Amino acid sequence: MTGMNAVEVHGLNKYFKAHHAVADVSFTVPAGGSLGIVGESGSGKTTIARMLIGLERPSSGTIAVMGRDRSRPARSGSERNARARELQIVFQDPYTSLDPSQSARAAVDEVLRHHGGLSSAERASRLDELVDQVGLTDRQAHARPRDLSGGQRQRVAIARALAARPKVLVLDEAVSALDVSIQAQILNLLADIRAETGLAYLLISHDLAVVRQLCDTVLVLRRGRVVEQGDCGHVLDDPQEEYTRALREAVPVPGWTVGA
């Protein structure tokens, strides 16, 4: 297993009729690595995430996660489960991805049951561990989504994703909708989880500062094409492409003045 890439994508293309949404995109995420995919609306970043989790089928190209090809739909339930154990996703708005009638614990327990192999005692202890790992209190763990804040709901979504013990976590704008002070908590939590578990991250984001905080490497995407990719520090500090520079300069920072 050593040296194996967690994610390998080669020559990925996606057409929606005549629209070339993803054009010849290739990247790798090493095991335990962290890649940020950055782009604005229409860049294709969400389409890439959807192909990774199997919601869209690539028009051409290959996707492999932990060495297992997932360019084509899974042909059996066990294949689908195996893929789910390798890669999980956390979306921007956990409110729409959590069942409103389920408590946080029940939502996480559902995943543990599905992936099986645990006795009820083992499940209970794994549940405690997950709830603790994402920093939810016992009371919050028994609450329904509507009684939780945005940050707490996102912690539930992360616990749910971790329950399957994946090797890769896709974070699709997972901190974008959070208040600034909560976003910082979740970014710290995600950094801790990666350090503890050696999980690989694939962060889809429009926010360069968030990518810098969480990722080792970055890929800049525009209109479906890769503009620039490489080490986060190199690309952001010394962008080689004009578009990357424009993105970088559009971020308000101390001393930034308006000017169109």
Added chain:
Amino acid sequence: MSADAPAVPLLELTGLTVDFTTEDGVSRTLLDGVDLSLAPGEALGLVGESGSGKSMTVRAITRLLPRAATASGTIRFEGADVGAMDAGALRGYRDGGVGLVFQDPRAHINPTRKIGAFLTEALVRNRHLGKKEALARAEAVLAEVGIDDPARRLRQYPHEVSGGMLQRVMIASVLLAEPRLILADEPTTALDVTIQREVVGILDRLRRDRGMGMVFITHDLDLALAVCGRVAVMYAGRIVELRSAETLHERAAHPYTLGLLGSRPAIDERSERLSAILGRPVSAFEAGPGCAFAPRCSFATETCETTPPPLTEFDGGLVRCGRVEEIHAHRKSEEANA
């Protein structure tokens, strides 16, 4: 401001409070005694998280509060009491005094009518312009907000243009009314960063050219600092710090402002750990009897929990913190030792 600047502020809020009555008849405070003054032509930022009351402030200023909400305190626009305006005066105030730019332009534009009809409606109805003249004016303003081929845009429907373009159309519609004050509520939050830069650039240029005042509401402290001369940081329905944008990074003194500054990851370096603030932001009605920020504040004492601190002058700004001097001295000594 020069010495002969007009003595009457463009906008003055005194003790502005908004209470909301829930369906069960429970009264909840959303905005708690906001004092603010804006000079003609000045840009002021209101920055805060969920529940801070920043959007409620704008709704109160325009008297567009939800039915179940009531405002107290006073709002003066060019000296006139907005709360006491009759229907006619209120219409004049909303049609020509203040202009509103919202986060989501698509929610505030009729999708079944062309952009030209949207832009000229008020000119024809309120200013009694002929249709041709109104269209010519709309075209000129579209050009002013940086829209290419404005004549063609006037014939398009809202769904035919991008979000960034539509936000410019909204700004153009506000400009056509020639307001003295623009209220911009998260006007660029839904836009891509490169488009955000263009749109705030346009807002800033037009505001300066036309000498309009602006209240700019955002969750993004650095954006507010770039666009505004002064910035008010709000928490739980109150202003907790107010200072010039130029000095805020250097002189921020309220623990919440400091926390916000530490929460944002930097673009030019990765920090070992973000100095996140514990807990979550609360609304005014959830706050305790003392300082609303005390439960999340690492400097809080028992006194903080029980005694509400006033907004007082400190280091060239206004700060609502009972321990501001001690905290400042403590931080300075830590900096000196570092």
